[in-house]
Amino acid sequence: MRPGYRKDKEALLARLHRIEGQVRGVTRMVGEEAYCIDVLTQINAVKAAIDQVGLLLLEDHVKTCVVDAVKHDREEKLDELVRAVERFARA
Amino acid sequence: MRPGYRKDKEALLARLHRIEGQVRGVTRMVGEEAYCIDVLTQINAVKAAIDQVGLLLLEDHVKTCVVDAVKHDREEKLDELVRAVERFARA
């Protein structure tokens, strides 16, 4: 079975490449001994970007896999979703 | 002036390289169309790792730059710290 995010795969890959670049940017700043608060600002930007990717994955998952699970009476998939939301909200 | 994290620079660079690898791992999983929840689990791991880097930076900043600011009566540095903590707690 294809994952729920298949239709957004290219968008997700583009965002993840951008995040890789952002992390390399943070690495460079630390290497050049940039000011702590400036590094922290970039780190917050990475967290926000990662979060956006997670939310898109969750959305696609709900709209495909969860819908599919309900139609096939696979209640364990609802538990799996709730646990994933819990971990995501706390991470 | 050297940044507060100078003594932890090597540790920070090592962690950031590991995070770059983790992000590349997420990119690979999406490229291979791994299961949504498995990708999300890896994304949460990246967020937690980024968070650890942010906390170490904050700690070093408090113990050096903030101490220095207090000794030189630069109250604006305390405002800057509080704003940074606020953005970090919300990101």
Added chain:
Amino acid sequence: MRPGYRKDKEALLARLHRIEGQVRGVTRMVGEEAYCIDVLTQINAVKAAIDQVGLLLLEDHVKTCVVDAVKHDREEKLDELVRAVERFARA
């Protein structure tokens, strides 16, 4: 239609009463000028307790209302869930 959390209503009310008590406890501490960090520790406990209530509501919502929405092809309910998760994860 009854809300999804109906079967957990008593448990939710009990938790909410406990949270009311916790908030009154924080009010009392501030009134008595308790040490900042001790007040903050109690505030974190309130946040964690509120979060638990939110997660239980989300879980019940997914397992009843969302299941019902899928069976009746009401896709707007899935969007509503995703937006709710997004706000919850960020609050």
Added chain:
Amino acid sequence: MRPGYRKDKEALLARLHRIEGQVRGVTRMVGEEAYCIDVLTQINAVKAAIDQVGLLLLEDHVKTCVVDAVKHDREEKLDELVRAVERFARA
């Protein structure tokens, strides 16, 4: 010694009373079996309000107790602050 938030004590008490009222509002909604998502929206409002109180406490703490600690070379107070920020950012 008076706590750092002393000058904001009245404002903090006013906010905490408002939060008590908000939590009672959530209790009432659950008692009346309001729609899950509406309850969740109110819960997010409580979390945001609690967060604001926490940030004000942290700010006052930094600008008084931490300043005082630096002036008296009490480094353990800086560790205490960093641990408090860590717990706050994760709660």
